[in-house]
Amino acid sequence: MIHLDEIQTIEHDVLVVGAGGAGLRAAIETSNLGLSTGVITKSLLGKAHTVMAEGGMAAALGNVDSRDNWKIHFRDTMRGGKFLNQWEMAAIHAKEAPDRVRELEDWGAVFDRTRTGLINQRNFGGHRYPRLAHVGDRTGLELIRTLQDHGIHQGMHVHMECIGIDLLQDGGKISGMLAYWRETGRFVVFRAPVVIFATGGAGKAWRVTSNSWEYSGDGYGMAARAGAELMDMEFTQFHPTGMVWPPSVRGTLVTEGVRGEGGILTNSKGVRFMFDNIPERFASETADTKEEAQLWLDGDREARRPPELLTRDVVARAIMREVKAGRGSEHGGAYLDISHRDSDFVKRKLPSMYHQFKELAEVDITAQQMEVGPTLHYYMGGIRVDAESQMTNVPGLFAAGECGTGLHGANRLGGNSLSDLIVFGARAGLGAKAYLDKLSGTPAVQQEQVHEQMRSVIDFLNREDGENPYVVVDDLQTTMEQHVGIVRDGTELEEGIEKLQKLKERAAAVKAHATSQYNPGWNTCIDLRNMILSAEATARCALQREESRGAHTRLDFEGEREEGLTFNSVVKLVDGQIEARKEMRPTPPEELAKIANASLEDLEGSRV
Amino acid sequence: MSERTFRIWRGNPQDGGDFVEYTIDVQTGMVVLDCIHEIQKQHAPDLACRWNCKAGKCGSCSMEINGKPALSCMTRMNTFEEGETITVQPLKTFPVIRDLTNDVSWNYQQNKRIRPFAPRPRDPDGEHRMMQEDVDRVQEFRKCIECFLCQDMCHILRDRETQQNFAGPRFMVRLASLDMHPLDTDDRIQEVRDESGSGLCNITRCCTEACPEHINITDNAIIPLKERVVDRFYDPLMWLMRKLKPGNSREKTTVE
Ligand SMILES: Cc1cc2nc3c(=O)[nH]c(=O)nc-3n(C[C@H](O)[C@H](O)[C@H](O)COP(=O)(O)OP(=O)(O)OC[C@H]3O[C@@H](n4cnc5c(N)ncnc54)[C@H](O)[C@@H]3O)c2cc1C
Numbered sequence A: 001m002i003h004l005d006e007i008q009t010i011e012h013d014v015l016v017v018g019a020g021g022a023g024l025r026a027a028i029e030t031s032n033l034g035l036s037t038g039v040i041t042k043s044l045l046g047k048a049h050t051v052m053a054e055g056g057m058a059a060a061l062g063n064v065d066s067r068d069n070w071k072i073h074f075r076d077t078m079r080g081g082k083f084l085n086q087w088e089m090a091a092i093h094a095k096e097a098p099d100r101v102r103e104l105e106d107w108g109a110v111f112d113r114t115r116t117g118l119i120n121q122r123n124f125g126g127h128r129y130p131r132l133a134h135v136g137d138r139t140g141l142e143l144i145r146t147l148q149d150h151g152i153h154q155g156m157h158v159h160m161e162c163i164g165i166d167l168l169q170d171g172g173k174i175s176g177m178l179a180y181w182r183e184t185g186r187f188v189v190f191r192a193p194v195v196i197f198a199t200g201g202a203g204k205a206w207r208v209t210s211n212s213w214e215y216s217g218d219g220y221g222m223a224a225r226a227g228a229e230l231m232d233m234e235f236t237q238f239h240p241t242g243m244v245w246p247p248s249v250r251g252t253l254v255t256e257g258v259r260g261e262g263g264i265l266t267n268s269k270g271v272r273f274m275f276d277n278i279p280e281r282f283a284s285e286t287a288d289t290k291e292e293a294q295l296w297l298d299g300d301r302e303a304r305r306p307p308e309l310l311t312r313d314v315v316a317r318a319i320m321r322e323v324k325a326g327r328g329s330e331h332g333g334a335y336l337d338i339s340h341r342d343s344d345f346v347k348r349k350l351p352s353m354y355h356q357f358k359e360l361a362e363v364d365i366t367a368q369q370m371e372v373g374p375t376l377h378y379y380m381g382g383i384r385v386d387a388e389s390q391m392t393n394v395p396g397l398f399a400a401g402e403c404g405t406g407l408h409g410a411n412r413l414g415g416n417s418l419s420d421l422i423v424f425g426a427r428a429g430l431g432a433k434a435y436l437d438k439l440s441g442t443p444a445v446q447q448e449q450v451h452e453q454m455r456s457v458i459d460f461l462n463r464e465d466g467e468n469p470y471v472v473v474d475d476l477q478t479t480m481e482q483h484v485g486i487v488r489d490g491t492e493l494e495e496g497i498e499k500l501q502k503l504k505e506r507a508a509a510v511k512a513h514a515t516s517q518y519n520p521g522w523n524t525c526i527d528l529r530n531m532i533l534s535a536e537a538t539a540r541c542a543l544q545r546e547e548s549r550g551a552h553t554r555l556d557f558e559g560e561r562e563e564g565l566t567f568n569s570v571v572k573l574v575d576g577q578i579e580a581r582k583e584m585r586p587t588p589p590e591e592l593a594k595i596a597n598a599s600l601e602d603l604e605g606s607r608v
Numbered sequence B: 001m002s003e004r005t006f007r008i009w010r011g012n013p014q015d016g017g018d019f020v021e022y023t024i025d026v027q028t029g030m031v032v033l034d035c036i037h038e039i040q041k042q043h044a045p046d047l048a049c050r051w052n053c054k055a056g057k058c059g060s061c062s063m064e065i066n067g068k069p070a071l072s073c074m075t076r077m078n079t080f081e082e083g084e085t086i087t088v089q090p091l092k093t094f095p096v097i098r099d100l101t102n103d104v105s106w107n108y109q110q111n112k113r114i115r116p117f118a119p120r121p122r123d124p125d126g127e128h129r130m131m132q133e134d135v136d137r138v139q140e141f142r143k144c145i146e147c148f149l150c151q152d153m154c155h156i157l158r159d160r161e162t163q164q165n166f167a168g169p170r171f172m173v174r175l176a177s178l179d180m181h182p183l184d185t186d187d188r189i190q191e192v193r194d195e196s197g198s199g200l201c202n203i204t205r206c207c208t209e210a211c212p213e214h215i216n217i218t219d220n221a222i223i224p225l226k227e228r229v230v231d232r233f234y235d236p237l238m239w240l241m242r243k244l245k246p247g248n249s250r251e252k253t254t255v256e
């Protein structure tokens, strides 16, 4: 093997892996702190998942309803997460989101405006008040472009289409990362004492998903192999409204903004079934008649919100139930209808949805119903981090955004991801600086480590024979749909884990044809091991959690159980095997517990 | 379901390349990108192409389909004639990396040359106020997904020589979004002329036709900027007025 000196080497103080909202925000922070910062990304700059986000980002600005404040946002987040969130993270997020959103305006973002010229906010599921700053239904594009155009002038180095393979360590501390350039297939060693992961989730392990090829769980795989802990991996969010027809777009997202703007869900009998699916916990805050729901839409502040805006787990399960009971839509979903609203209003508020249905499904949403059904959308779980600094248990490794965990608990509220990215992206940057200030010496890059990692990926190209990696991905997706889907069951999960072991063996023996230059087949070989690791972590946590809570539903253990509230699932790689354990939750800070359990009246009047 | 034949350009500049034919079964609703993925799965696992969102939101999957620059994820198979062979190749304006991927880094360099947003201070209460009708036009420009199809279409960029002197329609759109931004205080007109070469555009409107976001590039972005350049530099009266009243020299291009 070639000597370390002959491999291209790039040095940075901080290497950020990922150029979505979280990665760019972290890199802006570290660049501004004077640290040499590199950013690597699998795609071109500006193409990360963040660009696809539609509905908005949540922050208690109080521009539309002045009764809103951080405490109510915090309370909504905890209740949405079924109280499995990390308390401090949920509080930090609610407190800091408004400043992080306003700051975007200084960097050029142009949100939709209220009548008085402030940032407009829209309603979303689980949020008590209109809270989502948005730009039509392309908020993610606005966020990523703003961070990108601001970021490139802050001194960061963006290395596009450069894919991280594994972390390098010196006595446990981070010393850098091995990566390769897509364009040439050549390796590059990054020497950096801090690596910040902002790599997103692992939704590509399922077939019906809103996620792209990038979401292969690289961050989870690389972090776990370096000794980091993953947490809450059983909580995978199925968004209730993905497209279901035609087959080629099955899973593509239909923003919750449609329901936020008044969209209603019906079954094949024309029944607005969400009225029959209101959980006890939300009964006092949800309209129970069509008339009241309509009043709310008309802006009556006393009216309660329509049941279509219940949290995502509730709506997704309700749609599943209708389909199972034979009341589904033509192609096995539910009907979503916004055509009762003025056609210009729909086109103005939901332009990309209009476009998407028109061009991909030949449906005009201003006049026709949409067909929608659940799609795997988001990983609430991820790399376990410290709430304040975002550092993992591996010294020098940080994580922020979707690849991290703790804010969302058992279920994420819509809009809480984009705000998560900027709040904790910035904090990871500050955390990195604090770590570097205390670090003495520079952790070294070890030649053997680099060689071993290189060998593990070159083997895919060099071996004589092997399976087509796309076939293995296909089988993985079938397994996850069948065994680790929206409703789960102990026996199914155990069988699923068995199958994953077989898939792991097959994934180790796949073969990539041709050379390493811009070769998606080779890349799929490398992605596969991370995808399977993430899938197995999810399955093992799901098996361990014997209750139904938030996004995790067990047929054999219906309803929330008290024991479930006492722990978070934590996963670690021990001798190459994934082990899940229950980590007892600490008692919540008194102050925060009081807020989470307070009545709305008290919170609005700032009495708590 | 029907059988369809594709001619896809395979190769790279170092070793050369050629069109290769693939035949696959096409199902209802499929787009060209789905077909490329099928070809990868069944016939050519190493076929290089870019994609992310599969819903026209990220601008990754640009290529030339039957000679026309388009997003492959938004090009439905039922827009072609029954039995028609579909030819797919990389963009012509930018160097090819391999198969259907282009080196588009030139565009990122153009973007970096544009001076950053320079906002006025916040109001005393810490807010920025802008009216919706004043930002409608800027929002139209900010819809850009950087697919670079307009750049591919523009004949000034297709010509390697003139390419060096013109930033291209995408970056005229970006400059316009800054120039019309109600909070921006920078005067960008000189930049528009000297750095970005607005004078080279001869308003053929090919870029506008190619834009999948339906941004009215030529009429709403380029022409207003060109008019401002003409005002500033070639109208002696305007020039004199600005000399006499330097405080007023900043005039935003207004939204009609
Ligand atoms: C269709 C859709 C709509 C959504 N709408 C909303 C919404 O309205 N509101 C909301 O709050 N949330 C929404 N979400 C969720 C939200 O967009 C994502 O959770 C969020 O953008 C994730 O951001 P991120 O910065 O963590 O990661 P991403 O933006 O996904 O970026 C991940 C980055 O990591 C890079 N990366 C990964 N692995 C590697 C590797 N091995 N080497 C190098 N780089 C790597 C990728 O290339 C990419 O640049 C939506 C998601 C989808 C898919």
Ligand code: SF4
Pocket: B153, B154, B155, B156, B168, B169, B200, B201, B202, B203, B204, B205, B206, B207, B208, B218, B222
């Ligand atoms: S209108 Fe101008 S920018 Fe657009 S294609 Fe024609 S010459 Fe190029």
Ligand code: SF4
Pocket: B059, B143, B144, B145, B146, B147, B148, B149, B150, B151, B169, B170, B173, B210, B211, B212, B213, B214, B215, B217
């Ligand atoms: S202006 Fe239109 S065509 Fe040009 S890059 Fe942007 S979205 Fe693409």
Ligand code: FES
Pocket: B050, B051, B052, B053, B054, B055, B056, B057, B058, B059, B060, B061, B062, B071, B072, B073, B074
């Ligand atoms: S894949 Fe995103 S625009 Fe085509």
